[in-house]
Amino acid sequence: MNNTITNVINEEVHSSEEELERVRKSLEIAKGLIAERSKDAGRKLTYHVTTFGCQMNARDSEKLSGILEECGFVREEDELSADFVIYNTCTVRDNANQKFFGHLGSLGPVKKKNPEMIVGVCGCLSQEKSARAKILESYPFVDLVFGTHNVFDFARLLVMVLTRENTKGRGSTVTEVWDDTDMIVEDIPVRRNYKFKSGVNIMFGCNNFCSYCIVPYVRGRERSRTKDDIIDEIRKLAADGVKEVMLLGQNVNSYGRGLDEEISFAKLLTEVGKVDGIERIRFMTSHPKDLSDELIDVMASSEKICRHIHLPLQSGSSRLLASMNRHYTKEQYIALALKIRERIPDISITTDIIIGYPGETDSDIDDTIDVIEKVEFDGAFTFIYSKRTGPPAASMPDQVPDDVVKKNFDRVLKKVQDMSTKRAALIEGQIRDVLVEDINRQDPSLVTGRLSNNLNVHFPGDSSLVGQIVDVKLTECKGFYYIGEKV
Ligand code: SAM
Numbered sequence: 156m157n158n159t160i161t162n163v164i165n166e167e168v169h170s171s172e173e174e175l176e177r178v179r180k181s182l183e184i185a186k187g188l189i190a191e192r193s194k195d196a197g198r199k200l201t202y203h204v205t206t207f208g209c210q211m212n213a214r215d216s217e218k219l220s221g222i223l224e225e226c227g228f229v230r231e232e233d234e235l236s237a238d239f240v241i242y243n244t245c246t247v248r249d250n251a252n253q254k255f256f257g258h259l260g261s262l263g264p265v266k267k268k269n270p271e272m273i274v275g276v277c278g279c280l281s282q283e284k285s286a287r288a289k290i291l292e293s294y295p296f297v298d299l300v301f302g303t304h305n306v307f308d309f310a311r312l313l314v315m316v317l318t319r320e321n322t323k324g325r326g327s328t329v330t331e332v333w334d335d336t337d338m339i340v341e342d343i344p345v346r347r348n349y350k351f352k353s354g355v356n357i358m359f360g361c362n363n364f365c366s367y368c369i370v371p372y373v374r375g376r377e378r379s380r381t382k383d384d385i386i387d388e389i390r391k392l393a394a395d396g397v398k399e400v401m402l403l404g405q406n407v408n409s410y411g412r413g414l415d416e417e418i419s420f421a422k423l424l425t426e427v428g429k430v431d432g433i434e435r436i437r438f439m440t441s442h443p444k445d446l447s448d449e450l451i452d453v454m455a456s457s458e459k460i461c462r463h464i465h466l467p468l469q470s471g472s473s474r475l476l477a478s479m480n481r482h483y484t485k486e487q488y489i490a491l492a493l494k495i496r497e498r499i500p501d502i503s504i505t506t507d508i509i510i511g512y513p514g515e516t517d518s519d520i521d522d523t524i525d526v527i528e529k530v531e532f533d534g535a536f537t538f539i540y541s542k543r544t545g546p547p548a549a550s551m552p553d554q555v556p557d558d559v560v561k562k563n564f565d566r567v568l569k570k571v572q573d574m575s576t577k578r579a580a581l582i583e584g585q586i587r588d589v590l591v592e593d594i595n596r597q598d599p600s601l602v603t604g605r606l607s608n609n610l611n612v613h614f615p616g617d618s619s620l621v622g623q624i625v626d627v628k629l630t631e632c633k634g635f636y637y638i639g640e641k642v
């Protein structure tokens with residue numbers, strides 16, 4: 156019986172259309188298997204997805220949830236009591252790996268008590284051979300491991316887990332990780348975390364190979380979705396109540412390369428802006444080397460594109476930028492940022508900065524501080540360089556000692572915080588439109604919303620406001636967020 160089931164869905168496929176057909180078949184089979192298990196249990200089976208890392212992973216997790224709900228699982232907030240727990244992992248920094256393994260280890264005793272629990276691991280970490288070997292060797296209670304390229308195939312993998320003969324110990328883990336793919340499979344079920352906003356992948360992978368970064372190795376080569384597929388998805392989202400979309404890619408500015416149709420990211424944005432019902436458009440991330448004047452023009456003239464751009468700097472030192480393979484200099488970055496500020500005066504510019512890259516000196520840090528002062532970033536994620544194996548920076552000479560990194564990190568962080576506080580205060584007292592996202596977690600008499608420029612504001616309100624765009628007076632700046640009142 157088990158072989159008959161898996162034979163149907165394990166035949167070779169050669170195209171995205173055939174893959175989609177196989178996904179449909181797998182979903183049907185998984186539904187039947189879950190229905191049987193639910194009947195035996197006398198209740199619906201539950202799932203919990205734990206997400207580590209970036210917006211891409213958050214979006215993949217919505218796909219995992221969509222597939223699980225389509226198969227008959229219901230969401231469970233408590234990770235430890237779910238029937239199926241799946242970890243969608245990140246591996247950008249080594250401490251993300253450590254954090255994940257610690258987390259996974261603490262699940263061991265839980266699974267011992269409840270052997271029926273199914274445990275899955277997917278995402279960037281499982282793409283790495285050594286991390287995968289560690290999972291299979293040290294955490295044999297994990298039932299399923301797959302990677303970033305076959306999320307769409309999750310239903311088939313689930314069937315493999317549910318029908319396998321060997322269910323315990325080493326060798327029992329269903330493992331399917333692809334090195335790369337050029338396929339994009341559309342129309343996978345999705346369970347959105349928010350009714351009124353959604354991420355939309357416009358491209359996958361990355362071709363840039365920044366010298367410190369693992370992403371190109373675990374997310375594969377860059378490939379764009381077609382404009383029609385993207386617009387089709389956004390129209391459906393708008394019809395389903397979505398007001399804000401976040402277009403996702405590792406470098407959205409190179410969107411369109413490799414497609415038959417000639418299309419730039421700026422043109423795609425123009426098309427997205429035409430979709431009725433979509434009131435706000437965000438995107439992430441913009442690589443400075445590919446940011447065009449056409450994009451600045453489209454942003455400046457659009458009512459819908461949010462007044463925020465995330466433009467990772469990484470370092471202010473031209474010498475380090477060259478070593479990082481970033482393809483811009485300190486001066487080019489500053490000129491670009493100031494051009495954006497001039498064309499779109501109310502824009503907020505945020506960034507990523509790495510401290511402690513190999514060979515970094517005090518004078519390189521001075522350059523980074525100089526860029527922060529000249530650009531006046533509205534916010535920045537500051538990261539201590541993580542010497543991850545894989546990318547070439549890990550084997551470069553002149554790794555910076557921890558105490559020096561710590562001192563430099565504190566210096567940069569202080570400058571970033573001073574600058575973002577100064578920038579945020581500029582709009583105190585103004586009335587701004589705010590998309591209300593949630594009830595405030597600390598104080599349920601407040602709601603939390605986001606300004607077009609990405610700042611958060613908390614103000615008195617109730618759940619009826621969630622999902623609405625309302626005018627709010629920004630009464631008190633608290634540094635990196637606001638207290639306000641609805642007008
Ligand atoms: N594609 C985006 C870009 O180029 O801006 C960034 C994606 S990456 C997941 C997010 C950020 O992680 C990067 O901008 C970089 O600052 C940081 N990062 C990547 N590798 C790192 C490493 N080895 N150590 C510390 N930070 C790192």
Ligand code: SF4
Pocket residue numbers: 361362363364365368369370371405406442
């Ligand atoms: Fe990593 Fe650079 Fe690609 Fe961003 S552009 S994902 S930092 S390699």
